[in-house]
Structure formats: structure tokens, C-alpha cells
Amino acid sequence: MRRPILALTLALALPASAQTTMRFTLDRETQGHVMVPGDLRYDPVRGYGWEDAARFSVRLPEGNYRVTLTLGRRAAAETTVKAEGRRLMLEAVRTRAGRSTTRSFVVNIRTAALPEPPANAPGGAAVRLKPSEIGSATWDDKLTLEFLGAARHVSRIEIEPADVPTLYLTGDSTVTDQRAEPAASWGQMLPRFLDSGIAVANHAESGETLKSFLTSHRLDKALSRMRPGDFLLIQFGHNDQKAQWPQTYADPAITFRAWLRAYIAEARRRGATPILVTSPERRNFDAAGRIVPSHGDYPAAVRAVAREDGVALIDLTPMTVTFYEALGPASASLAFNDGGKDKTHHNNYGAYQIAHMVASRLAAAGPELAGHVLPEGRAYDPAHPLPPETFALPASGIRSDKRPEGN
Incomplete structure (x- = not known):
């Protein structure tokens, strides 16, 4: 045509x-x-x-x-x-x-x-x-x-x-703008649930940790543009927990919390509002159809820092567990990349649902953000998700058979 x-x-x-x-x-x-x-x-x-x-x-x-x-x-x-x-x-x-x-x-x-x-x-x-x-x-x-x-x-x-204010996203492959179909992450779906009074700057990248995000100057880039009234979402843990990565491993009781507090302090120094996010869970079911936790003490560490430092929290870990279990072992695979073979990275459907979760909790994070969440994004019940069979989103022309890096 x-x-x-x-x-x-x-x-x-x-x-x-x-x-x-x-x-x-x-x-x-x-x-x-x-x-x-x-x-x-x-x-x-x-x-x-x-x-x-x-x-x-x-x-x-x-x-x-x-x-x-x-x-x-x-x-x-x-x-x-x-x-x-x-x-x-x-x-x-x-x-x-x-x-x-x-x-x-x-x-x-x-x-x-x-x-x-x-x-x-x-x-x-x-x-x-x-x-x-x-x-x-x-x-x-x-x-x-x-x-x-x-x-x-x-x-x-x-x-x-x-x-307009900018909502900066920092994190790993579960947040990043995945470059090619069929992979997708919640960060690239989030703008759909926000109005035209705020921008989303997704700086997340596959394979990143709190430490590598800093040493590669990714945090520097976000901070270089950050202004009073902006927001910084911080979601790490998937890769920080990997002891086999000795240069970036962060102990959840000590260094992981210290790194989180450094990000929080840098945002606050610039007049921006930090928001902590626990990691989406991986899709590992046991014989009873329950999700087996894979993040150890990291979600608890994020919650503790949020509580102790007075930072808003979006607790994605339990929400995604509820989401997967509501779908069940067979249908939950329809939320993931590579035809469900990938148990960490999502496809368009899974990323869209998790972005809806994030948007619904942004609406509760304070009036400054609540006013920018569209009405259809303000509520989400992970126990009653949209059936994957009813979800349709046109695919981009950019496609790849390569699995996302990291995690």
C-alpha cells in the first residue's frame, strides 16, 4: 500500500x-x-x-x-x-x-x-x-x-x-527498553499508562547491577539531566545476587543496601524523589503450582531501606508471584519471552501487565505522580490478570532470536 x-x-x-x-x-x-x-x-x-x-x-x-x-x-x-x-x-x-x-x-x-x-x-x-x-x-x-x-x-x-518532570528508570533487563521482538520489559510499556505531563527516561540496561550501572556512567548520565521535581525509580537485585560475578556482587545485608542509599542520596541532592522497586520474580513453579522464590534476601533488603530511609516502595516481587500463580504453570509461560522457554524475561503481554502494576503503585506514591497516571492505570489486581489469550499488541518490525543479556 x-x-x-x-x-x-x-x-x-x-x-x-x-x-x-x-x-x-x-x-x-x-x-x-x-x-x-x-x-x-x-x-x-x-x-x-x-x-x-x-x-x-x-x-x-x-x-x-x-x-x-x-x-x-x-x-x-x-x-x-x-x-x-x-x-x-x-x-x-x-x-x-x-x-x-x-x-x-x-x-x-x-x-x-x-x-x-x-x-x-x-x-x-x-x-x-x-x-x-x-x-x-x-x-x-x-x-x-x-x-x-x-x-x-x-x-x-x-x-x-x-x-515537564522526568521519571528516570534505573535497573536491569526486566526494566530496559528491549530492542527487538519478542522480548519486552515493563519500563518500555510504562509510558502507555501516563499522561502527557511527564516523560519517562528509561536508562535501565540488560545485565546491570547497582555497581556496574555506576561504573559504566549510566547513573552519571541520568543525574546529569536530573532536576528538582523529577523522580528516580531504582530496581536492582537480579544480577547483584550473582556471587559468580565477583566485581559486582553485593551482599544483601551490607553492600546492596549501601548502594541503594547512595542512589537515594544522589537523587535527593538534586531535588528529585527516589522510589525503590523490588524485582519481578522468576517463573519457577514447584509441583504444587506455587512459585519458588529466587531472589533470596534482596527484596527484604529493598523493603528495609525504603522503610528506614522514608522512600516510597513498589513491591513488585509478591505482585508478580500472585500474577504468575493466578495464571497457573501452563498459562504463565505465555507472559514470557522465547515462547515461554525464558523464565526471567517477558514478552509484550507480561511486560504490559507488570507495567500496569507499577503504574497502579505510582498512583499511590504521592500526589505529584498520581496526577500523571491515566485513569485506566490506577488500579491493578494481580490475582485477576487479563487473560493472555485476549491480549493483542502490534509487533514492531525489529525482531531478534537472541535472548536478552543478563539475569
Whole structure:
């Protein structure tokens, strides 16, 4: 099917102090507009274009951007929108024939660059990316939107800088923006449950621990952009518990708690609000159909630090246990990657359910966050999950047979 032509308006005549808005519309040729064919490939010099049949990119400096889409056309349409590393922004927005609707959300984009430390000062000039991260949508100089659905239709796009609070996510492969289907994590599903008044900056990465996240300058990157009024979600433990990783192992009674408190202190020093999260449990059933705990004393350590330091807590460990047991040993596999062979990493369905859990507890974490959780995200009962057979989400075009790293 031939895609329509996009028209681009760059408001470059605005004063230097004004914000610049980029407008893309489906329209006839008009003075002041640059016509962009639907098959025009992205070019870094031009600064915009299509990555493939579904993904459109615009070169922009790192920061938060409000994206406003006009959806609909003469025929009925249903459009799902993802951004950057497959972050779910809009889910199955339906428009009747001849009608349109406008939806907005905020996308956070970033590069690996860090402010270079002064001469002779320790530190680094960039995040130490893994080979699999280099060139990914998570760490480039573009804002990428992916339009999905058999009957999708986007008729207008507007992009402008957004001055909104940012919710920073730190963690491992169960949180990160998984780069390819069929894997998914709760961090990349979370934006779907939040309104356009807050941005999600998912800095989590596969295989990370509290210590490696710091030594690879990932925490430095988040802190370099953090401002008063922002939030920092902290979920570690999957890999910190691995004694076979001697350089990053953290004892749950001593060093793990100390590392958590360092993250909390760094957030508070910048006027941000820290929130601790216990790890999703692994899917290990016993003969009686009960989940066998795999995280040892780590969830208890997170709870203790939250209690002692007055930090909000999202206790995912017991919620995910309830979720898996409610599905049962046979159906619980339908929430996991690699056709259920993977017992740690989730697929779109599992990640979506856990993101709903997180959103429901964000609503209870304080009024500042509660106001940004959409009505449909404010309550979740893990004992009565949505049946996996009824869940449908269009898959991204980026697919991989490789299992996620870590855990």
C-alpha cells in the first residue's frame, strides 16, 4: 500500500528565546512547507525521513519533546504508536470513518555523551555502551516514532520541546527498553499508562547491577539531566545476587543496601524523589503450582531501606508471584519471552501487565505522580490478570532470536 506524503513546517523564524515547533501534515503543496515523500529515507544531513515502512525519525538535541498526532482518515483506522526503543506511547487508538482525533505524549531522547569533567578530574565523557547498544534508537541523536496496526493512519505530527518532570528508570533487563521482538520489559510499556505531563527516561540496561550501572556512567548520565521535581525509580537485585560475578556482587545485608542509599542520596541532592522497586520474580513453579522464590534476601533488603530511609516502595516481587500463580504453570509461560522457554524475561503481554502494576503503585506514591497516571492505570489486581489469550499488541518490525543479556 502506498503511503501518503508528509508535509513539513519548521518554525525557524521564531526568536531565539522561543521554542521551535516542527509540524508534519498530510496536505497539498503549500508555500513554506517542504514536501517529504513517504518513501524518503532518513538522511542525517537533511535531519528527517523514514527508517523503514513504519518508523519516522527527526534529528533533535537530547531532551523531552511533546509529540502531538492527528490520527484518522476517510476510512476507519486503528493506530498504535511506539517511540525510540519500542516504548509504547499510544495503544490501539480507533477513529471512525471520516473522523479524526488528536493525542499527545512526551518522548525523552538522549545520547551517550556526558559533560566532560575538568582537566585532571576523574570521570568520563560518555556512557560506556555495550556493542548491542551502539547505533540503537535509545542512544542516537534522533526522535523516532513507529506507527503500527493493519489499519493505522497518522495525518499530522507536531513536535516541540516539553518542559515537564522526568521519571528516570534505573535497573536491569526486566526494566530496559528491549530492542527487538519478542522480548519486552515493563519500563518500555510504562509510558502507555501516563499522561502527557511527564516523560519517562528509561536508562535501565540488560545485565546491570547497582555497581556496574555506576561504573559504566549510566547513573552519571541520568543525574546529569536530573532536576528538582523529577523522580528516580531504582530496581536492582537480579544480577547483584550473582556471587559468580565477583566485581559486582553485593551482599544483601551490607553492600546492596549501601548502594541503594547512595542512589537515594544522589537523587535527593538534586531535588528529585527516589522510589525503590523490588524485582519481578522468576517463573519457577514447584509441583504444587506455587512459585519458588529466587531472589533470596534482596527484596527484604529493598523493603528495609525504603522503610528506614522514608522512600516510597513498589513491591513488585509478591505482585508478580500472585500474577504468575493466578495464571497457573501452563498459562504463565505465555507472559514470557522465547515462547515461554525464558523464565526471567517477558514478552509484550507480561511486560504490559507488570507495567500496569507499577503504574497502579505510582498512583499511590504521592500526589505529584498520581496526577500523571491515566485513569485506566490506577488500579491493578494481580490475582485477576487479563487473560493472555485476549491480549493483542502490534509487533514492531525489529525482531531478534537472541535472548536478552543478563539475569
